Amino acid sequence: MTPQNAPSLRRVIGGCLCGAVSFEVVNAFEKLFLCSCDQCRQITGSAFASNLFVGIEGFDWLGGVGDIVNYQVPERDISKSFCRVCGSGVPWANGNGTKMIVPAGSLNRPVSVAERVRIFASEQPAWASDLEQVAAHATFPEPLGSEPMGPNSLSTDNSTIIKLEKP
Numbered sequence: 001m002t003p004q005n006a007p008s009l010r011r012v013i014g015g016c017l018c019g020a021v022s023f024e025v026v027n028a029f030e031k032l033f034l035c036s037c038d039q040c041r042q043i044t045g046s047a048f049a050s051n052l053f054v055g056i057e058g059f060d061w062l063g064g065v066g067d068i069v070n071y072q073v074p075e076r077d078i079s080k081s082f083c084r085v086c087g088s089g090v091p092w093a094n095g096n097g098t099k100m101i102v103p104a105g106s107l108n109r110p111v112s113v114a115e116r117v118r119i120f121a122s123e124q125p126a127w128a129s130d131l132e133q134v135a136a137h138a139t140f141p142e143p144l145g146s147e148p149m150g151p152n153s154l155s156t157d158n159s160t161i162i163k164l165e166k167p
Contacts, residue, residue: 014107016088020067026058032113037120043080047128050104059100
């Protein structure tokens with residue numbers, strides 16, 4: 001590969017929502033999998049998981065490793081790593097330790113991806129089909145102009161509200 005055709009090896013920073021966990025990774029991702037399998041939808045609470053794959057040698061933790069929790073789905077090769085403080089998805093190593101799986105939303109800027117693939121599309125829920133046809137808004141549409149959920153919106157007896165104090 002000639003230098004002008006080589007992908008940018010600049011590094012990008014990522015982390016969780018609260019800032020407790022941070023990492024740096026080479027901006028040369030092999031694949032982006034958009035997975036709509038039942039387990040990925042359940043573990044993310046979304047229509048699909050958006051995970052980038054990169055060789056483990058291109059990845060470094062910057063901080064917060066002690067705040068990472070990993071959940072392994074019993075009897076399946078499916079796991080989820082997340083920040084114990086805010087619950088945001090964070091990277092984890094694949095089963096044989098050769099790749100890091102990076103939640104695409106955990107990165108701070110656009111990335112270079114060699115291949116994008118939708119998988120388990122047969123398990124995609126009907127409500128998630130034709131998403132490109134759904135109206136797009138830069139912010140909340142009116143009349144939702146204010147925050148849709150405040151701390152008093154959670155009404156179940158078993159809910160826990162965590163407020164982070166800024167230093």
